[in-house]
Structures are given as structure tokens and as C-alpha cells.
Amino acid sequence: MPDFKLHPEYKHLKNQRKLLSYIAAFLVKGAIPHAFLFTGIKGVGKQSAAQLFSMVCNCAEVASQVSIIRKSSYQAAFREEITGPCGQCRSCRKILKGIHPDVILTIPTGSFIKIGQIRTLCRKLALKPYESKFRFAILSEADSMNPEAGNALLKMLEEPPDRTILILTAEQASDLLPTVVSRCLHIRLNPIPEKDLAVLLKEAHGMDNGEATAIARISGGSFSKAVSLHKQDWINRRDRLIREFESLSSKPTGMAISLAEKLSGKKELLPDCLDIFMTWLRDLLVYRYSPGIIIYRDLKDKIQREHGKLNAETLIARIEAVQEALKRIESNANVRLTLEIMILQMTGT
Numbered sequence: 001m002p003d004f005k006l007h008p009e010y011k012h013l014k015n016q017r018k019l020l021s022y023i024a025a026f027l028v029k030g031a032i033p034h035a036f037l038f039t040g041i042k043g044v045g046k047q048s049a050a051q052l053f054s055m056v057c058n059c060a061e062v063a064s065q066v067s068i069i070r071k072s073s074y075q076a077a078f079r080e081e082i083t084g085p086c087g088q089c090r091s092c093r094k095i096l097k098g099i100h101p102d103v104i105l106t107i108p109t110g111s112f113i114k115i116g117q118i119r120t121l122c123r124k125l126a127l128k129p130y131e132s133k134f135r136f137a138i139l140s141e142a143d144s145m146n147p148e149a150g151n152a153l154l155k156m157l158e159e160p161p162d163r164t165i166l167i168l169t170a171e172q173a174s175d176l177l178p179t180v181v182s183r184c185l186h187i188r189l190n191p192i193p194e195k196d197l198a199v200l201l202k203e204a205h206g207m208d209n210g211e212a213t214a215i216a217r218i219s220g221g222s223f224s225k226a227v228s229l230h231k232q233d234w235i236n237r238r239d240r241l242i243r244e245f246e247s248l249s250s251k252p253t254g255m256a257i258s259l260a261e262k263l264s265g266k267k268e269l270l271p272d273c274l275d276i277f278m279t280w281l282r283d284l285l286v287y288r289y290s291p292g293i294i295i296y297r298d299l300k301d302k303i304q305r306e307h308g309k310l311n312a313e314t315l316i317a318r319i320e321a322v323q324e325a326l327k328r329i330e331s332n333a334n335v336r337l338t339l340e341i342m343i344l345q346m347t348g349t
Ligand SMILES: [Zn+2]
Pocket: 058, 059, 060, 061, 062, 084, 085, 086, 087, 088, 089, 090, 091, 092, 093
């Protein structure tokens, strides 16, 4: 089966073999199912996979290559490569800019995709496509449809509009109405392997090796989570937090308490901050037994210097103190008080 090259915008999809082989196969066959469901973790690239699909199916360059493949023998076709989507033709340029009239994106307004949005979509799809061979309607986070919206969509799936491919994205198929799922071809996108994610981050965002490796490690295979951590200057925040955390035991109690105050003022970042403390303590603990499995590999030299300063029992007690604080905060305990208790346990007071 012919393969195709990815436009740089979609490099994070290069490991999605199942998706790419489906797209290539449908193209050559010329028969594309009318509804798909792309599932996978948040940030893995479901919406961009849908966009890539629309781009490949409507690219002028790809269309001419596909027609050559269809005319050639089976063996020759097997060796052919589709070099698109080109990114240059009229259709590709419009899709990349997000202004193609036949690529219609619906996203939740607030927390839900509402019935009004599905009705608007149905009205648009009742008309013929403007200019493209295949019109795409992408419903991002389709699991946020309320039941009324889901039922309205079901009607559209039962009577699919002309030359239109509907792509729903969701984290899990089980979050959607079973009647909707059963009418879609389900393709699961896998989390991006850590090594590939690190390479992508270096290439696409100019991160150095240390940052790329550390961010790839904690992003759980999610490209957009990794990029967002980079944009939030996560690596510097982590290093600052670890420095403050490290100096706690030498600080008077009053200064330790002021760290609790500072942290409690950043509620939205708090789970991440506590996770940083926990990972740091975990790395100090595991380094003595299995240095190869530390998470903050870019801090290996620092971990090597610091790991012997506290014994295993103390490290375990501190990890438990952070875990306890996380649990209490999740169950809506007083944040400031919880952090003060945690920090006092760190300073050995
Ligand atoms: Zn093109």
C-alpha cells in the first residue's frame, strides 16, 4: 500500500500508523466511510488528524498522484509513494489557515456542544459542498455533546449528507452514545512514544535536549500538553521550585511558612507544583537503587550530588506527606493550612 509523507505541521502524527494506513487505503480505493470516531488522550492530535485527513483528501497534488497509482499495476502501486499533502495548493493553504469553507469545525462553547450548534451544522450540511471533492465536518470533543445534541447528530449519521465525511473526536468511545459510536469507524490514536515526543519538541520548538527529555517524560504522550508546558516555562518553574524545596530544611520556620503562602496563591498550578516535589523526592529515592529510572534525567548530576543527604525513611516520609497534601487539597481541605503542615513535615519541625 502506498505511503504518504507528512506536512511539517502534522509531524506529531507520524507514529499513528493505523490512521495513516487507513487514509492511504481509502484514498487509493476512492471509497471513504462517511463517519469516523478518533479517540485518544487529550492533546495526542485527534483534531489535527481530522484536519490532515481533510487536507489529504482534497489536495490537488495528492489527487494527481492517486490517479497515477490507480492506473498502474498492483505491484507498481505497492511501490508508489504519495508525496502529499503538498501544503501549497489552494485547498491545502486554505485548510492550513483554517478558512476552507468545506472543512467545518465544531467545538464546545463553554463546557458543551449544544443542540443549537448541531442544528446549525445540519443546516450547513444540507447544502452542497462549496468547492471541494470531500467536505469534512469535524466535531471536536464530541463527548461534550449533551443527549439532545447527540440525538440530533444521530439523525445526520443515519442520513449522511452528500460527499461529506464526519469526524468525531473524543477521549474515549464509552463517553459517547453507543448508537453514535456504532455508526462510526473507530480509530484509536496512541500516545506519542516518549523518545519520539522529545525529538519532535527539539525539532519543532527548538528545545534543548534536557528540556525536551524532561517535558516528554511528564507529558504522557500528549503533544499539546508538552507544548503548553514549554510555553509556560515549566522547566524554569520546576528548577526554581526544587531549589526552594531543597533549601527548606536550612530555613527558619517563618520562611518555610511563607513558601506555603506563596504556593497557596497559585491554586491552578498547585497540583503540578506538588507533582514536581513528589517526582524530585522519588528520583532521590530511586537513584540509589536504579539510577536508570529517574524521571528528571536532565537533573542527573544534581540528583547524584543530593541523593545521599537524606536517608530512605526520611524520603519516603516526605513523599507520603506530599501525597497526603495532594489528597487533602483534592477533597477541598483548607489549602494554606494543608501546605503549612506539609512544609513543616519537610523541615523536620
Ligand atoms: Zn495540496
